[in-house]
Amino acid sequence: MSSTAHDPQINRTTIYVSLGLAVLLVLGVLVGARVYFNRVALQPVAMTELPAPDAQTPECAQLIDDLPATLAGLKRAELAEPAPAGAAAWQASSTERITLRCGVDAPAQYTPYASTEDADGTRWLQVNDLTPGSSLATWYTVDRSPILAVTADVTQLADGIPPLSALPTGTLTGPAPQQRPAPLADLAPAGDAGTCDALIAAAPDSIADGYTRVDARSPHTVAWSAPGQDAIVLRCGVAAPENYGPGARLDQVNGIPWFEDVKLANGTTASTWYAMGRDVQVAASLPQVESNEAITNLTNLVAEHTAEQ
Structure with a gap:
């Protein structure tokens, strides 16, 4: 009987010891994870050399000196040697990172149809990384030089808003970069102007998800733009x-029938498509990622306002 009387006490002691060990194990895992991620965050960031003809200008050097110690909650990181001129980074882990480059070339997407945004008096152009599965985007200054480029993962930004206002762009006082030629502007004109007038007038305000109509810069042309595309x-x-x-x-x-001229403009994802067999030749510049929806809607527009040849 005495042995049975002590059983509850023995069971409680075993439980307390097990719980204590479990708590210590969890604390050990949390401390270890914190140490690991702190070490990762302190690792130098490797940044490769990219075309940046103005990276070594005094303006870029001053901007790098004036950059904040933290950006969007990330701490300024050391760059691995050899570090490129005009570059900087902030990171919390190997996947939470913002990189900056000063003195780069203007992107090929900077055309008269580019969709730009303002952040505290500085004009920026967003260009999305179209690699499958990527959520990276790069923002370029387009109202001053040297040109600044900031790359971040949009899924890691609060409300998807890049921390552009925190950057000291006032040190960049050079002229705005030249825009690239508008897509299709270099094509030779031909055909019936009357048919084209009716087609352009009937073009919708939106042609694909996120794309809205903008002012055209060439005759018998209609254009739609979307941020980052x-x-x-x-x-x-x-x-x-x-x-x-x-x-x-x-x-x-x-x-x-559409013929795709697969020669892409340098630095873009767009190719030129031609609607064949119509009484007037129609061409379209389409980004690869938007081709299916956009070309279907464009086909319906062309079919309704041109005749089969």
Whole structure:
């Protein structure tokens, strides 16, 4: 009987010891994880050399000196040697990171149709990384030089808003960069102007998700832009595509064959498509990621306002 009387006390002691060990194990894991992530955050950030012709200017050197110690909650990180000129980074881990480069070239997406934004008096252009699965974006200053580029993961930013206002862009006092030519602006004109007038007038305000119509800069042209993306542009009354010939691949979309000129502009994801077999030649500049939805809507527009040849 005496042995049975002591059983509850023995069981409680075992439970207390087990709980104590479990708590110590959890604390050990948390401390170890904190130490690990702190070490990762303190690791120098490796940044490769990229085209940055103005990186060694006095303006870029001053900007690097004036950068804040923290940005969007991330601490300024040391750069691994050899560190490129005009570069900086902030990080909390190997995946939570913001990088900056001063003195870079203007992106190919900076055209008259670019969708820009203002942050405390500085004009920026967002360019999304279109690598599958990537949520990175880069913002470029487009109202001053040297040009500043800031890259971040938009999913890690509060409300998706980049910390552009915290950057000392006032040290960059050079002229704004030149815009690249508008897509399709270099195509030779041809065809019936009357047919094109009707087609352009009927173009919708939106052509794909996130794309809204903007003022066109070329005759018989309509354009749509979206933040971070290449513009979608349609031009009516152009010469036949030079690269089209026997054996060329055609893609049928709702009864209209399209020829894609796969030569992409340097630094963009856009290619030029031609609607074939119509009474007037129509061309479209389409980003690769938006081709399906946009070309379907453009096909319906072309089919309704041009005739089969």
